[in-house]
Amino acid sequence: MTEAGINYAAVFQALPGMVALLTPELVYADVNEEFVRLSGRSREQLVGRYLFEVFPDNPNDPAATGARNLEASLRRVLATGERDTMALQRYDVESQERPGEWEERYWSPVNAPIVGPDGRVELLVHRVEEVTELIKARGGPEGSRARVLEAELYTRARELQEVNERLREAHAREREVALALQKAMLPAPGLVGHHRAAVRYRPAVGSLNVCGDWYDLVDLPGDRIGVAVGDVVGHGLPAAGVMGLLRSALSAASRVADGPAQALEVLGLYARSVDGAENTTAVEVCVDWDTHALTYSSAGHPPPAVLRIDGTVKFLDQATDPPLGARPDHVARPQATAAFTEGDTLVLYTDGLIERRREDIDAGLARLADALTRHRTADPERLADTLLYELLPAGGATDDTALVIVRL
Known part of the structure; x- marks a missing residue:
């Protein structure tokens, strides 16, 4: 058949x-x-x-x-x-x-x-x-052994349930601390230079799944800003701690580096000395309003999206390299530049927004592009809320999500 x-x-x-x-x-x-x-x-x-x-x-x-x-x-x-x-x-x-x-x-x-x-x-x-x-089972030696088995199994099951309950409570406390730590270390939304950005952070559902996603916005000389997001491998307090170290390091490097690629190179060298920082992904975009240019570099991170004023979506995917610390030797990271028009919108995010189990990442990128096109007239704050509502699973995502939207 x-x-x-x-x-x-x-x-x-x-x-x-x-x-x-x-x-x-x-x-x-x-x-x-x-x-x-x-x-x-x-x-x-x-x-x-x-x-x-x-x-x-x-x-x-x-x-x-x-x-x-x-x-x-x-x-x-x-x-x-x-x-x-x-x-x-x-x-x-x-x-x-x-x-x-x-x-x-x-x-x-x-x-x-x-x-x-x-x-x-x-x-x-x-x-x-x-x-x-x-x-x-009752009666005879076999029944007696069955009753002993019953008592042992039931006792062990109750003990296991009690242990699991205590573990869940401990993980819930850890989750609360990790979320508080992340909130304290992530910058508050507001103006960067004289430009406003919409930022969102959504923790994963479940006490075990709070992760190390972060975002950062840096005011640079001239009419420029640096925008970055990153994702630390792992969960709980360790990931939140590593996130804080890497975000601070990239924020400092971005202020003195000659572009996003060099900033990520510095961050990659630093990540080698931080336990738990290996294979962290990150992407940074420098927005220059004087030249209307987006200069970017990615360390294994999903590509930023640019929503054009005509509704088309372009992914910044021409300067992608392996995650931080993935190479045994230092190699210069690539960097690319794309032009933008006033009124375009820049969107950076972490993989929790687009990735789903047993699904190719291209399907998630297509969902994101479709949502951006349909809501192209929304302001950044409303667009951020709409993307989270439409793209995250109804029951909550199993991975953290960081999202930054800047109207260019």
């Missing part, structure tokens, strides 16, 4: 294990026959209904955590786009024959994402294996 001839709906219904499809709102979109049989619920009682309305926690058990743990797992999958295998769960189910009575049940769930063309999670695959009979 060819792939085109496979009846996937029939395959789904015939799967030997319990499988359900959930929407991002955690509503049942579909369930297979085994899910109906083992859950003790009809399709009408499941499809179209909120998961935890159908299967709430046992109200008679104050220590019940099945629903809370399951929701946390599903939310993680939605936020990260990664599969999550849960520890063994005790999750009691109300008897259909005897309403008000709750049956002790044990489950081993796995939750996985189905990602759409835009990189967003469109559905969740919720696969469950019921192990109640194994855990509650």
Whole structure:
């Protein structure tokens, strides 16, 4: 049978294990026959209904955590786009024959994402294996061993959940500190020379994912400014600390260097002496209003975009070199120049704005160009908000995003 001839709906219904499809709102979109049989619920009682309305926690058990743990797992999958295998769960189910009575049940769930063309999670695959009979086996030596297994597994699962909860709390505290550090080190929006720039920083969702993205604006001699963005590899406080060092170093180098390429060369040499700075990407553009020229250089960073007043978009991609510290020996970095017209718009950003898992970067650049063209009449502040709203995933990005927009 060819792939085109496979009846996937029939395959789904015939799967030997319990499988359900959930929407991002955690509503049942579909369930297979085994899910109906083992859950003790009809399709009408499941499809179209909120998961935890159908299967709430046992109200008679104050220590019940099945629903809370399951929701946390599903939310993680939605936020990260990664599969999550849960520890063994005790999750009691109300008897259909005897309403008000709750049956002790044990489950081993796995939750996985189905990602759409835009990189967003469109559905969740919720696969469950019921192990109640194994855990509650009674009678004889085999039953005794099963009860010992039950106690050990359940105890270990509870211990693991408690450890994970403490880790999440610790990571949440680290995230708060890292965000405060980033906010303190990034320049406030406002005038650079007599030119105004719109700047935005959006942290990644999840306590583990705050990263080292930065932006910088430097007032240069004459009617010139330097605009830069960068992205440190890694997460949390270490990345935020490295970000602060590199941003400050590039800001200082830009004031004395003979152009962006030389500034990035100096930054690359400095990055070799900073733990965690290897493979940082950065791009800097010098805007000269006297000559109407954009001089730029990139260290492995996504190309800046220039939105022309006629609505066309040009990416500054003619002076790209490897990230900082990627080469064993010092090599001069390339530099290029592009002309601009008064009224054009310069856009610098980090990869969180355009990159999506399992998608070529060209697709993200095309989305950005399309959004810029459609909103070409917007002022920089409104354009910045619009780009974040349209291009970032609805549930929040898994990578930080820095964005700088300057009307030329």
